[in-house]
Amino acid sequence: MSSTRSVRLALLGCGTVGSEVVRLLHEQAADLTARIGAPLELAGIAVRRLGRERGDLPVDPSLFTTDALSLIKRDDVDVVIEVVGGIEPARSWLIESLRAGKSVVTANKALLAEDGGTLHAAAAEGGADLYYEASVAGAIPLLRPLRESLHGDRVTQVTGIVNGTTNFILSSMAATGAGFDEALEEATELGYAEADPTADVEGFDAAAKAAILASLAFHTRVTAADVFREGMTGVTAGDMASAKEMGCTIKLLCIAQRGSGVEGDTVSVRVHPAMIPLSHPLAGVGDAFNAVFVEAEAAGPLMFYGRGAGGRPTASAVLGDIVAAARNKLTGTRAPSESNYASLAVRPIGESMTRYHISLDVAERPGVLATVAGVFAQHEVSIATVRQSGREDDAKLVIVTHSAPDAALAATVEALSRLDIVRSIASVLRVEGGAG
Amino acid sequence: MSSTRSVRLALLGCGTVGSEVVRLLHEQAADLTARIGAPLELAGIAVRRLGRERGDLPVDPSLFTTDALSLIKRDDVDVVIEVVGGIEPARSWLIESLRAGKSVVTANKALLAEDGGTLHAAAAEGGADLYYEASVAGAIPLLRPLRESLHGDRVTQVTGIVNGTTNFILSSMAATGAGFDEALEEATELGYAEADPTADVEGFDAAAKAAILASLAFHTRVTAADVFREGMTGVTAGDMASAKEMGCTIKLLCIAQRGSGVEGDTVSVRVHPAMIPLSHPLAGVGDAFNAVFVEAEAAGPLMFYGRGAGGRPTASAVLGDIVAAARNKLTGTRAPSESNYASLAVRPIGESMTRYHISLDVAERPGVLATVAGVFAQHEVSIATVRQSGREDDAKLVIVTHSAPDAALAATVEALSRLDIVRSIASVLRVEGGAG
Missing domain, CATH: 3.40.50.720 (NAD(P)-binding Rossmann-like Domain)
Structure with missing residues (x-):
């Protein structure tokens, strides 16, 4: 030509x-x-x-x-x-x-x-x-850096806020104390949410992006079906208040991690709401902005920030x-072609290491905490903090664990739900981005 | 091959x-x-x-x-x-x-x-x-995005923290209230500052980087000699305290701006310490980290964050x-070659629009503020805020201006220094990153 x-x-x-x-x-x-x-x-x-x-x-x-x-x-x-x-x-x-x-x-x-x-x-x-x-x-130049700039390095984790609609909703909930429905309504009125917000609030949009990011970051092929996905419609004003008490906020995160299993290196990719410390660079990403935090062995932590949507x-x-x-x-030249030589196995969510923030409505009587703590111990999940509030018929226990496999944490929650003294499990949220 | x-x-x-x-x-x-x-x-x-x-x-x-x-x-x-x-x-x-x-x-x-x-x-x-x-x-993938990803857009401004040593010093001053000398000593002990810190603290290192960034962002050729440079050795604990009172912090910034003059488009590139609002994405960039904030017409604001130094x-x-x-x-292919078709003229610092934070030791007597305010008016510089503290022989005026050409602001400071009632000009700092 x-x-x-x-x-x-x-x-x-x-x-x-x-x-x-x-x-x-x-x-x-x-x-x-x-x-x-x-x-x-x-x-x-x-x-x-x-x-x-x-x-x-x-x-x-x-x-x-x-x-x-x-x-x-x-x-x-x-x-x-x-x-x-x-x-x-x-x-x-x-x-x-x-x-x-x-x-x-x-x-x-x-x-x-x-x-x-x-x-x-x-x-x-x-x-x-x-x-x-x-x-x-x-608008964020992100894929080209992953496809090219970081090709001399080994990416270990990608943590991103990649959906503007849900970030607007969660930022609004954090700022005003509003509940999900109210914040969604505001987002819809301002044009940040579509008439049918399912793809955004249920995490489908973020899961697709997570698959693309994981593929590029780890030189392997990850599809949307490989991504564990949990939406953010269940995040309540109470969860946000509890996050604040812990010095945290709540974001819908996509997390892609490289790990190693008995059969070689693996990758895990998940999308779910999570509490992150206010000191984490992603915590300050407000409104409908996107940001992606990349950790690489030699480069260390990197962050890319900007507008994630809009014409x-x-x-x-x-x-x-x-x-x-x-x-x-x-x-007459070509861009670098797909790099998927690593062919990493996808690790199931159960093997991901994370922390849980569990809010329980319990009967207030002697021995409740001992019983509850016993369930955690049975599942080899270590407790980081416990806060108890309310009295008598209306007591609440908020427990934050140390880092453990997601399967053990989920089994703990399941076992808690079967206890007589647990009236209901008010909420379960993962905690990310801090020390385990 | x-x-x-x-x-x-x-x-x-x-x-x-x-x-x-x-x-x-x-x-x-x-x-x-x-x-x-x-x-x-x-x-x-x-x-x-x-x-x-x-x-x-x-x-x-x-x-x-x-x-x-x-x-x-x-x-x-x-x-x-x-x-x-x-x-x-x-x-x-x-x-x-x-x-x-x-x-x-x-x-x-x-x-x-x-x-x-x-x-x-x-x-x-x-x-x-x-x-x-x-x-x-x-480590921050920054030049490739500027060289390639943003080539369909028009970059209007690049604002960066591109020197880790000075960012460590200023972050430490902000956190502890220490003065420059003390913070520099800490940085040297921890290996963040070299035995001869001149290139860092006087802004030579940042100025070289500013020239490279401006060349790539604006498709023109900018050399280190084109960069206005002012070091950060004059930033005092008092300046940092004053910044805090204003909801700001102080960073050594490199700022490259595209502008238009009577003879066509121009570029201005400068390195100096500046107060920026705590709400600005660059304000939270602590320790020895680097970050570069890019504004482009279509993309909007973007930020790139990571480690700026280290082997x-x-x-x-x-x-x-x-x-x-x-x-x-x-x-047998080649990377995009240098793109310097724009050949923009370099605008002198005097034509850059900025704001000044001026701290004056004045004689406390009736009419002082009127006299001082008159000097600003003569230079067509509009005052945003005035704070007066102390009494009698030890009064202090802190004045923050609205946006004005740097030449007018500098001339104002020069005229103030010649007033009898001004005992000394304690400090002058530019204010960036907010509404003018």
């Missing part, structure tokens, strides 16, 4: 992110041309329906088409940008594009987490690049990938 | 960073081979003197040589790694290497900030890669660059 011609782009999808991609391509045209060495040109924009008002976009209306497949098959298309989301038809489109040697830039976390291997294989087959910086943590921040990440893909097209 | 042979490295320097590079190459050998597709092999290690005890390094002692030039001229060397520091002979060695088509990985901030253009030109001439992630903010963290960044350079060698 001569550097005098332009690099031609097919854009699939023109919603919140897609329209910002169009705007940035227009606004930054001169800079982009200087940085790439050739102009970028939109060859077409595939949308579901023509005729929707897009009059404010700085683009020739004749570029819109409903025929995505014909667009990506055109010989004059160099790079395909997918911001449609979902598994199909995105997957078919991207496989078709990659096999035909067209580089792909996508923000599709669900597809990458479910079937990234197929996309990477198609990229290898077609000799094309597959970039997906925007799929995790929006314009996400479009910034998409544009960065477009520049890289376009440069490679012009120079 | 066939992928069955190894990629051969010449290491120049084997001090704190160099010896950690040797160790990581050994420890991570299997992973590095898998990631690169070929093994890395040390062809030689140039040191100033042979015979120094290096028995603990996992390397064949015959690799050591005092003849760096012969080493880098060897035909079987693919990548030259420079961790010697300083301008000469490092510059000559690297120019020689690059012109001969050998890729260079360097941690040499002073050289890049003084004469980066010459190195980039040599790289272009020889068709070689020039990587220098380790030159700024140690092993720095070696992590060097290794990441080695992997990239080695991969390029094997696939």
